[in-house]
Amino acid sequence: MKKxxxxxxxxxxxxxxxxxxxxxxxxxxxxxxxxEEEDASTAQFAIKIAKGVVVEIEVIDNxxxxxxxxxxxxxxxxxxxxxxRMATHEILHMDEIPPKVSxxxxxxxxxxxxxxxxxxxxxxxxxxxxxRAAEDAEAGDDxxxxxxxxxxxxxxxx
Numbered sequence: 022m023k024k025x026x027x028x029x030x031x032x033x034x035x036x037x038x039x040x041x042x043x044x045x046x047x048x049x050x051x052x053x054x055x056x057e058e059e060d061a062s063t064a065q066f067a068i069k070i071a072k073g074v075v076v077e078i079e080v081i082d083n084x085x086x087x088x089x090x091x092x093x094x095x096x097x098x099x100x101x102x103x104x105x106r107m108a109t110h111e112i113l114h115m116d117e118i119p120p121k122v123s124x125x126x127x128x129x130x131x132x133x134x135x136x137x138x139x140x141x142x143x144x145x146x147x148x149x150x151x152x153r154a155a156e157d158a159e160a161g162d163d164x165x166x167x168x169x170x171x172x173x174x175x176x177x178x179x
Contacts, residue, residue, distance in 0.1 A: 033103055
């Protein structure tokens, strides 16, 4: 398994625990990742993403809400919600990772750890976020300031 794929699995596990345990788990994220992963660079990458999601969670959740208008983020499957959070953070805040890579990794995580329909659902939401972020960057706007767009379920990545 590739190091970054492994790191994303760890991030998903950490975000899942955070979702269920609440903010009390925040100080434990680094320890959790370090305990689960021996490779220092993999652990460091995972911690960077997880902490980035924690810091930006409100912005990330609002961004997801805006492109998934007909989906209440709190009612999404916990795994799907956290995959979307992780990939949205990568798309919006980690310029060194091509958005297509973040989306493809998220789709694979959804297929592996969630339902049979998660891949398409995750793809649709993230493709919409990627498209809007690119459009907003060209216009000098911020994706988090726009009105909600139509639901993105079933869209495909080309």
